[in-house]
Amino acid sequence: xxxxxxxxxxxxxxxxxxxxxxxxxxxxxxxxxxxxxxxxxxxxxxxxxxxxxxxxxxxxxxxxxxxxxxxxxxxxxxxxxxxxxxxxxxxxxxxxxxxxxxxxxxxxxxxxxxxxxxxxxxxxxxxxxxxxxxxxxxxxxxxxxxxxxxxxxxxxxxxxxxxxxxxxxxxxxxxxxxxxxxx
Numbered sequence: 100x101x102x103x104x105x106x107x108x109x110x111x112x113x114x115x116x117x118x119x120x121x122x123x124x125x126x127x128x129x130x131x132x133x134x135x136x137x138x139x140x141x142x143x144x145x146x147x148x149x150x151x152x153x154x155x156x157x158x159x160x161x162x163x164x165x166x167x168x169x170x171x172x173x174x175x176x177x178x179x180x181x182x183x184x185x186x187x188x189x190x191x192x193x194x195x196x197x198x199x200x201x202x203x204x205x206x207x208x209x210x211x212x213x214x215x216x217x218x219x220x221x222x223x224x225x226x227x228x229x230x231x232x233x234x235x236x237x238x239x240x241x242x243x244x245x246x247x248x249x250x251x252x253x254x255x256x257x258x259x260x261x262x263x264x265x266x267x268x269x270x271x272x273x274x275x276x277x278x279x280x281x282x
Contacts, residue, residue: 120250130248131185134241137260148271188218192242215239
């Protein structure tokens with residue numbers, strides 16, 4: 100009987116995900132890390148365009164060659180917190196939102212947004228009002244992007260996310276160059 104159960108279970112799994120294209124924890128983790136990395140890139144660009152980082156001190160260079168050389172190596176250090184946030188917050192928000200949908204009804208998106216807000220609220224004592232809002236939005240976006248992680252999704256997310264980041268960079272640079280955005 101145990102062999103039959105295992106055979107039925109194996110058959111059911113192959114029927115649901117015969118070609119291995121379904122959602123797995125690893126695919127969800129990678130999609131979440133990529134989403135958080137793209138959000139970090141957008142935040143950096145927006146800080147440079149609208150923040151004080153765009154205004155060098157008198158006598159300072161705007162950007163040194165050494166800084167440009169170090170950026171790819173620094174990205175590795177930024178990915179470590181993205182993995183931690185993905186594993187500790189984003190994946191539980193996605194999976195708990197789906198479990199609550201099965202248990203209490205409603206839509207997974209609604210539950211996931213509610214859970215993202217609750218998780219972001221935990222940062223209120225550390226980050227204050229604006230930090231709490233930014234954390235909530237970043238977590239919600241990562242959760243909503245992660246819930247669709249299937250085979251091939253990472254590449255599409257990478258391509259379209261990079262296009263979005265480059266578009267923001269281009270528009271910000273154009274705005275600064277033309278004077279539409281004042282620093």
